[in-house]
Amino acid sequence: MSKIHVTTTVNGDEVEFLTDPRETLLDCLRDHLDLTGSKEGCGTGDCGACSVTVDGTLVSSCLMLGVEAEGKKIETIEGMAGKDGELHPLQRKFIEHAALQCGFCTPGFLVASKALLEKNPDPTETEVRYWLAGNLCRCTGYDKIVRAVMDAAAEMRGAA
Amino acid sequence: MTKNGSSEFRLVGTRPNRPDGLDKVTGRARYGADASMPGMLHGAVVRSPHAHARIVKIDTSKAEALPGVKGVVTRADFPTGLTGEDWDLQENTMAGEKALYDGHAVAAVAATSPLLAQEAARLIEVEYEVLPHVIDVDDAIKPDAPAIRPGAADHSVPEGSPPNVVRYLEFGHGDIEAGFAEADLVMENTYKTEATHQGYIEPHACVGQLGADGKGEMWVCTQGQWYIRRMCAAVLGIEAAQLRVTPSEIGGGFGGKTTIFMEPLSLALSRKAGGKPVKIVMSRSEVLRATGPTASASMDVKIGMKKDGTITAGYANFRMQGGAFPGAPVDMALYCAFAGYKLANVKHVGYDVLANRPKCAAYRAPGSPMGAFAVESLVDEMARKLGLDPLDVRLKNAVREGDKASYGPTFGSIGLVETLEAAKAHPNLKAPLGPNQGRGVACGYWFNHGGETSVSMAIGEDGTATVSVGTPDIGGGRASIALMVAETLGIDYDDVRVNVVETGALGVNEPTHGSRATFASGKAAVESTNQAIKEMCRRAAAEWGIDPEAVEWVNGAAQPTSSNAGKFAPMTIKEIAAKMGSTGGPISGHYEGLPSGVGASFGTHVVDVEVDPETGRTTILRYLVVQDAGRAIHPAYVEGQYQGGAVQGIGWALNEAYIYGEDGRLQNPIFLDYRVPVASDLPMIDTVIVEVPNPGHPYGVRGVGETGITPPLPAIANAIEHATGQRIRHLPISPPKLLKAIKSAAPSGPTLQAAE
Amino acid sequence: MPVIDVNLWSSLRRFAGGEEIVSVEAETVAGMINALKKAYPDLAPALDAGVSVSVNGEITNNRFAPLEEGSEVFLLQPLKGG
Ligand code: FES
Ligand code: FES
Numbered sequence: 001m002s003k004i005h006v007t008t009t010v011n012g013d014e015v016e017f018l019t020d021p022r023e024t025l026l027d028c029l030r031d032h033l034d035l036t037g038s039k040e041g042c043g044t045g046d047c048g049a050c051s052v053t054v055d056g057t058l059v060s061s062c063l064m065l066g067v068e069a070e071g072k073k074i075e076t077i078e079g080m081a082g083k084d085g086e087l088h089p090l091q092r093k094f095i096e097h098a099a100l101q102c103g104f105c106t107p108g109f110l111v112a113s114k115a116l117l118e119k120n121p122d123p124t125e126t127e128v129r130y131w132l133a134g135n136l137c138r139c140t141g142y143d144k145i146v147r148a149v150m151d152a153a154a155e156m157r158g159a160a
Numbered sequence: 161m162t163k164n165g166s167s168e169f170r171l172v173g174t175r176p177n178r179p180d181g182l183d184k185v186t187g188r189a190r191y192g193a194d195a196s197m198p199g200m201l202h203g204a205v206v207r208s209p210h211a212h213a214r215i216v217k218i219d220t221s222k223a224e225a226l227p228g229v230k231g232v233v234t235r236a237d238f239p240t241g242l243t244g245e246d247w248d249l250q251e252n253t254m255a256g257e258k259a260l261y262d263g264h265a266v267a268a269v270a271a272t273s274p275l276l277a278q279e280a281a282r283l284i285e286v287e288y289e290v291l292p293h294v295i296d297v298d299d300a301i302k303p304d305a306p307a308i309r310p311g312a313a314d315h316s317v318p319e320g321s322p323p324n325v326v327r328y329l330e331f332g333h334g335d336i337e338a339g340f341a342e343a344d345l346v347m348e349n350t351y352k353t354e355a356t357h358q359g360y361i362e363p364h365a366c367v368g369q370l371g372a373d374g375k376g377e378m379w380v381c382t383q384g385q386w387y388i389r390r391m392c393a394a395v396l397g398i399e400a401a402q403l404r405v406t407p408s409e410i411g412g413g414f415g416g417k418t419t420i421f422m423e424p425l426s427l428a429l430s431r432k433a434g435g436k437p438v439k440i441v442m443s444r445s446e447v448l449r450a451t452g453p454t455a456s457a458s459m460d461v462k463i464g465m466k467k468d469g470t471i472t473a474g475y476a477n478f479r480m481q482g483g484a485f486p487g488a489p490v491d492m493a494l495y496c497a498f499a500g501y502k503l504a505n506v507k508h509v510g511y512d513v514l515a516n517r518p519k520c521a522a523y524r525a526p527g528s529p530m531g532a533f534a535v536e537s538l539v540d541e542m543a544r545k546l547g548l549d550p551l552d553v554r555l556k557n558a559v560r561e562g563d564k565a566s567y568g569p570t571f572g573s574i575g576l577v578e579t580l581e582a583a584k585a586h587p588n589l590k591a592p593l594g595p596n597q598g599r600g601v602a603c604g605y606w607f608n609h610g611g612e613t614s615v616s617m618a619i620g621e622d623g624t625a626t627v628s629v630g631t632p633d634i635g636g637g638r639a640s641i642a643l644m645v646a647e648t649l650g651i652d653y654d655d656v657r658v659n660v661v662e663t664g665a666l667g668v669n670e671p672t673h674g675s676r677a678t679f680a681s682g683k684a685a686v687e688s689t690n691q692a693i694k695e696m697c698r699r700a701a702a703e704w705g706i707d708p709e710a711v712e713w714v715n716g717a718a719q720p721t722s723s724n725a726g727k728f729a730p731m732t733i734k735e736i737a738a739k740m741g742s743t744g745g746p747i748s749g750h751y752e753g754l755p756s757g758v759g760a761s762f763g764t765h766v767v768d769v770e771v772d773p774e775t776g777r778t779t780i781l782r783y784l785v786v787q788d789a790g791r792a793i794h795p796a797y798v799e800g801q802y803q804g805g806a807v808q809g810i811g812w813a814l815n816e817a818y819i820y821g822e823d824g825r826l827q828n829p830i831f832l833d834y835r836v837p838v839a840s841d842l843p844m845i846d847t848v849i850v851e852v853p854n855p856g857h858p859y860g861v862r863g864v865g866e867t868g869i870t871p872p873l874p875a876i877a878n879a880i881e882h883a884t885g886q887r888i889r890h891l892p893i894s895p896p897k898l899l900k901a902i903k904s905a906a907p908s909g910p911t912l913q914a915a916e
Numbered sequence: 917m918p919v920i921d922v923n924l925w926s927s928l929r930r931f932a933g934g935e936e937i938v939s940v941e942a943e944t945v946a947g948m949i950n951a952l953k954k955a956y957p958d959l960a961p962a963l964d965a966g967v968s969v970s971v972n973g974e975i976t977n978n979r980f981a982p983l984e985e986g987s988e989v990f991l992l993q994p995l996k997g998g
Contacts, residue, residue, distance in 0.1 A: 020275055027274075036194040037187015039411070041361040042444040046831035049361055077187035087185065095181035098796035101635035101804065103184030104191060104362045104411025126840075133840040136831065138359045138412050139635060140800055141807035142839040315965050316927065316993070329993050331925035333936075491995050507926075568923055568990040569970040607975060754978045856974075 008069040010035065011079025019066035025059075026050045028066035029076060037077040037107045041136065048135030051108040051115075052076045058115040060134075077107035080114065089152040090114055099148035101139035109135050113149045121157055125150065171647045172859050175796045178639040179658065180409075189409045192365030192381030193441045200367065201230050203429050203440040204277035205422060206267040206284045207450060208259030211293035211516040211824025212306065215259060215286060218267055222283040228272040229280045231432030233425065235266075239397035246394040248485045252519045253395055253424045259288065260308065260484035261516050262825045263449025265422070270429040270438045293516040293824040297458050297481040300324045300515040308484050308514040324514040326486040329494060331567065332507035339473025339505030343464025347542050348475075351534040352890040353873065354817035355456040358523045359808070359836050362411020363442040364451060368426030371435035374398050376427055378405045383413040383632055384671020389663050391420040396427055403427075406662040407632045414808070415522030416452035418671045445829035452521025453818055455480040455488040459534040461497075465542045469553040473505035474498050474566070476534065480527075481513045482520035488512045489520075489527030496870070497531030498566035499605040500576055500762060501557045506566050516824055522673060524805060525606045525866035529812060529873050533891065536602040536874030541887060550601045550878070554764070555580050575788030575852030576603065576762035582848050583764040583786045591782060597770045598882025604765070604870025608758045608863035609674025614667035615684035616750035617645065619692055621741070623734035624655040627685050630669025631677040632660050635804070635865070636797030640678045641685050643793050644859055648689045650716030651733060658685075667752050675863020678793060679758060679854075684751035686858045691749030699743045700731045757856015761864060763787035765806065765871035769879040776899025778814055778880060784846045790854035790862030798864050803845040805868025811837045812869070813876040817892050917941040918985040920948055925993055931958035945969050946979040948989065966994040 003018040010033060017032040024043075029035040029052070041047035043062045050061040053075045080088050090113050093099070100106045109132065116123060116131045123131065128149050129142070137145060183189040220232045235256045242250050255264045267284050271277040292306040299305060307323035316328045340346050362381055370376035376398070382388050385405040393400040410417060422440045429438040442451070457480045464472040476497050482488030490510040498506055543553040558576045565571055583589070583601065593599060617627040627645055631637060638658040646653045670676070693713045700718035701708040710725035711718050717730035740747050768782040785802040792798040815835050819827045828834045853860030873891060881887045886901040921937050932938050933956070940951035949967070953960045970990040971981050983989065 020273075022275060030193075031274075035187075036190070039191065039362070040193065040441075041363070041411075042831045044444065044830050044832060047361055047444075081186055087182075091185040094185050095177045098175070098178070098636065098794075098800055100181070100184055101797070101800050102360070102362070102410060102412045103180070103189055104360075104409075106184050107187045110185060125844075129839040129842070133838040136361055136836060136838065138361050138414070138808070138836060139804045141803035141805075141837075141845050142842055143803045143845045144796070144800060146839060146844070315961050328927070330927040331993060491993055495992070495995070565973075567992065568925075569973045569975075570988055572973045611977065754976070756974060756976060756978070756981070758974055 004067050006067055006070050008071065009073045011075060021065065021067055023066045024062050025064040025066050025069050026061040028069065029061060035076055035078050039104055039107060041104070048112060049105055049108040051111040051135065053111065053115055058112055077111055080110060088114065089155050090149065093148040093152040097144045097148035097151065099140065099144040105135060105137040109137065109145055117153050117156060121153060123153060169647055171643050171653055172791065172793050173795065175794060176639065176653050178636055179642060180633060180638055191362055191411050192408045195367050195379045195408065197367055197369065197437040200437045200439055201270040201272060201433055202274040202277045203268055203270045203426055203438045204281040205265050205425060205446065206281045206286065207446070208255065208262065208264040208266055209825065210259055210288055210290050211262050211295070212291040212308070213259045213288035214291060215255060215257060215266060216289050217287040219285040220267065222285070223269055223280040226280050226283060228276045229269060230272070230436065231270045231429050232284070233268050233428045233432055237428055237432065238395065242394065249391050249420060250395045252485060253420060261518050263446065263518060265425065265450065268425040268429055270433050295515055295517060295820045295824055297456050297479050297513055297515060300481050300513045301479050301511060308516060312486060312514065314486070325511050326514055327512035329491055329508065329510035333568065334505030336473040336475050336505045336507045340464040342472040344467045345542055345546060346462065346464045347538060348460065348462035349538055349889055351459045351461065351537060353457045353530045353533055354891060355453040355517065356812045356816040357448055357453045357834065358414035358416035360412025360414060360416060363444060363447045364421055365441040366423050366426050367437050367439040368423060368430050369435065369437040370427040370431040374402050376403045378403065378423065378427065379408055380405060380423055381408045381410045381417060383410065383417045383634065383673055384669070385663050386630065386668045387418060387671050388420060388423055392424045392427055395420065395424045404662060404664050407660055410632045410634060413634055414524045415526060415673060418673050419521055421451050444831060448829040448834055449826050450518050452523065453518060454523040454526065455482040455520045457493065457530040459530065461534045461538045463538050463542060465546065467546060469543065469546065469548045469556045471501055471503060471557045474501065474503050475507050477509040478531070479511045479513055480530070481515035481517065483517040484514055485519040486512055487520060491527065493527030493531040495567045496528035496605045497535045500554065500559060500603045501566060502559045502563045503566050524808065524869040528604060528606055528870045529809060532602060532604050532870045533873040533877070536871070537877050537889065540600070540874065540878040551580055551584050554603055573852060573855055574760055574762060575850050578850045578852055579762055579764040579786045579788055582850050583766055583784065586766070586784055586848060588766055588768070588782050588784045588846060591768065593768065596773060596883055597768060597781065598879045598884070599766065599768050600875040600877065600879030600882060601764065601766045602871040602875035602878060604763050604867050605760065606675065606866040606870070607760050608679065609676045610680050610755040610758045611670035611674060611676055612668050613680045613684045613755055614669050614752045615681055615688050616666060616748060617685060617688040617692060618746060618748035619733070619737050619740070621737055623651065623732070623737040625649060625651065627656060627658045628661045628665055629658060629681045629685065630661060630666050631672040631681045634672050634677070635800055636794055637672065637677040637681070639797060640793040641682050644682050645685050645689050648686050649693065649733065675865035679857060679861050679863050680755045682861060683755045683857055687751045688749035692747050695747050696733065696736045699736055699740070702743070703731065704728050757854065759790050759854025759856055759862035761788050761862045761867045763867045763871055765875045767872070767875045767879050769876065769883055771880060771883045771898065773902055776895035776902060778893060778898065780810060780843055782843060782846070785868055786848040786850060787864065787867055788850045788852050788862060789864045790857065791851050791860035792849045793859060793861060795849060798849055799847045801864045802847045802868045805866070806845050806872055807837050807842060809869045809872025810876065813873045813891055813893060815892050815894060917943060918983060920983050920987060920989055922948060922952065923990040925991060928959065928962055928991065931962060932956045942983055944979065944983060945971065945976065945981045948983060968992040968995045
């Protein structure tokens with residue numbers, strides 16, 4: 001099958017790649033752009049490990065085709081820390097609260113949580129739990145993840 | 161940093177950031193599917209759509225003709241003549257004469273891209289002769305069930321047993337009939353649990369390379385790189401030493417990544433494709449259809465109890481299927497079932513039964529949750545009938561140090577009573593319950609394990625330390641080992657780096673299983689460190705010209721034991737390390753052995769639920785885990801183990817189950833239909849870490865990883881009966897099942913009843 | 917050599933004259949297994965197929981684990997599952 005040329009912006013950088021039209025955005029990020037921070041846990045939109053934002057909207061990149069990225073602005077886990085490597089408060093709080101065990105779900109949770117806090121800087125525990133219901137974690141039982149997100153939100157509000 | 165409990169240590173018991181945290185929050189950590197190699201091909205696997213079928217013919221010609229396809233393998237490419245467990249592994253890797261379950265691999269192909277490999281897999285034509293199949297354990301044990309593997313039974317199976325029984329267990333002590341005669345109440349019931357999957361979010365993935373010279377390499381997500389090496393070597397008929405296996409970061413395992421699935425296929429394909437590396441990444445549905453679920457169980461339990469709650473006798477008869485291969489954990493289920501109870505009279509009987517399902521793999525405390533579900537449910541039913549408090553009944557019968565375990569041996573130091581007392585004192589027990597709400601309690605047990613362990617550590621030129629361990633870091637293992645080494649050496653936590661190394665770097669290590677990483681690798685790391693300390697004391701003594709025996713190690717420095725030995729200022733690790741190149745060379749320590757002194761871990765859980773009488777949906781209101789950790793090295797990761805285990809148990813109790821159709825095919829092989837708990841299903845999971853130190857470990861550690869999945873199954877069933885009056889003895893307690901029970905028991909109008 | 921009392925599981929007892937506890941002389945786990953096979957040849961197939969051994973309350977894989985007079989020894993059906 002002939003490939004399609006795609007130009008898009010990922011974490012602020014303009015990038016180009018050739019993709020088979022059957023490949024997902026997740027495949028393109030991982031296999032063509034070497035951005036392996038987004039993970040595939042299911043490929044069916046059920047686990048959230050592949051979460052990225054596209055033009056500011058949270059999406060499961062396994063459910064979007066690579067060709068649909070043309071002209072879009074995509075943010076992935078690799079773009080979350082500052083240019084100098086300074087961690088986003090969510091990243092820092094995840095480490096401090098031991099909100100990861102194996103860490104495989106972590107990129108997806110961080111991207112999804114960041115999208116939540118941009119919409120709702122002061123979420124209740126229930127709002128956090130429902131927003132993150134599309135992200136599966138098999139290791140932690142979610143307790144420490146929810147605490148880390150609430151704590152990061154509080155810090156970000158205080159800092160703002 | 162906050163201290164937890166005792167403060168006799170500088171670092172042990174604190175909560176520093178984990179050393180691999182930064183990599184894991186930035187997406188930099190490399191998991192199984194994140195590696196590529198030059199010239200790499202991609203593999204895809206053809207799987208049986210039938211539960212049981214003779215493979216008549218496999219035609220690979222169309223696939224091989226496709227441009228970009230570099231190799232195809234079937235069972236014909238594997239050596240013959242394997243026996244026992246090696247044969248089981250080979251047969252599960254790739255079907256031989258018969259496909260034994262839906263999803264069983266029958267062929268594999270390597271091509272230049274993942275999409276091309278999948279296309280080629282679709283072009284492989286397999287002709288099947290479909291055979292009768294059997295799925296449910298109670299059907300599989302019938303004398304007229306389709307025989308799955310005649311001749312697979314071992315010596316323990318009495319003659320004349322049904323064809324799918326491959327192992328028989330019987331053990332116990334005392335006289336159960338006499339025990340039942342002493343009781344005021346004797347009850348007997350049957351309980352069932354369904355197969356569940358470990359559900360690690362990372363699918364199995366590897367890159368394998370094997371040349372014509374028999375030398376190979378593998379990158380793989382696994383709990384045990386040496387197990388992968390040994391098993392792949394056996395299945396492929398190559399030499400273990402020629403295969404170098406590097407573990408990736410691992411995205412969860414829970415026991416399911418202690419064995420092989422498609423790993424040998426990548427090596428076989430690589431060999432066929434001229435030694436090019438081959439990457440295979442499973443899809444989620446492949447993971448659910450063809451890798452490790454746990455066993456399903458059908459269990460009879462009979463218990464005799466006196467009016468005051470004293471248990472006079474217990475009897476368990478368990479049937480478990482673990483797929484089309486021997487190995488259902490019926491042994492562990494029986495060993496754990498009554499482990500919390502001091503029993504004068506107890507008898508256990510067990511059957512390992514074949515069924516047309518994937519080969520079961522270990523899943524967190526294998527067998528223990530099933531056994532606990534049966535026994536802890538029945539104990540609760542009886543306590544309720546006798547009007548006794550369920551925690552008091554457990555306290556009355558609880559095993560203590562020096563008591564004989566239900567499976568025979570005498571317990572050393574254990575903390576069951578301490579967990580029961582801590583649970584009793586917890587504020588959750590005083591929380592008021594409203595309508596449709598109920599409270600349930602249950603206990604759980606796991607032995608824990610030491611196992612083959614090899615660790616090495618070395619002092620750097622600047623006085624820092626590097627530790628090489630063979631147990632992949634599944635939930636903070638590097639952090640806890642670094643804490644213990646830093647504590648022992650008297651240096652900062654940040655001055656220790658713990659690496660999980662490949663098979664070439666150490667002697668054989670068992671996987672991270674049996675809750676052994678912090679116990680066994682930790683104990684080995686401490687012993688290695690003590691060796692290095694001894695050498696540093698020797699170097700200081702030589703420098704001072706005194707007897708090495710007169711030097712001790714205090715706060716990161718060598719010093720004379722007393723002023724009699726000589727008057728010298730302490731020599732710090734930095735000073736000793738800086739000079740080591742001219743005082744005798746590298747300073748290191750290592751440990752190879754079978755660490756003994758394993759400490760068992762008991763836990764007690766208390767759960768409050770609310771059941772919606774309109775829908776049958778159960779909501780967890782409060783959840784409390786109390787468990788004995790011996791000593792929590794890094795309390796945050798101990799809590800994490802408790803919380804994660806409890807939530808897996810909650811899933812098992814309420815939702816998760818393998819659902820098969822009449823055709824023997826798995827009907828829910830995606831996360832949408834195999835629904836694991838999500839954040840909005842749950843409250844915070846409260847934890848209490850009880851610390852009854854294990855005398856067999858330098859810092860008192862007991863394994864903590866597994867016990868936590870055990871109590872939720874019965875605790876939730878017990879809470880649901882408290883809330884609704886309905887006792888459900890077959891998991892999962894899904895909304896439709898519970899609703900049906902509530903509706904059929906509800907006082908409904910006489911006309912309605914007549915209509916039914 | 918120390919005399920070791922070995923506890924047998926129920927279905928093993930028929931190979932040892934119905935005894936629940938048998939005594940053999942041995943200094944290690946391996947020595948104990950060999951002595952059992954010598955004293956009760958009918959036990960050999962079951963023992964060769966694999967047993968788990970608990971010494972003083974701990975299940976051990978170490979065939980050289982030392983035994984002494986008074987060591988508590990249980991043979992358990994091999995823990996294989998999982
Ligand atoms: S991989 Fe995209 S949602 Fe699971
Ligand atoms: S930390 Fe392992 S899946 Fe979330």
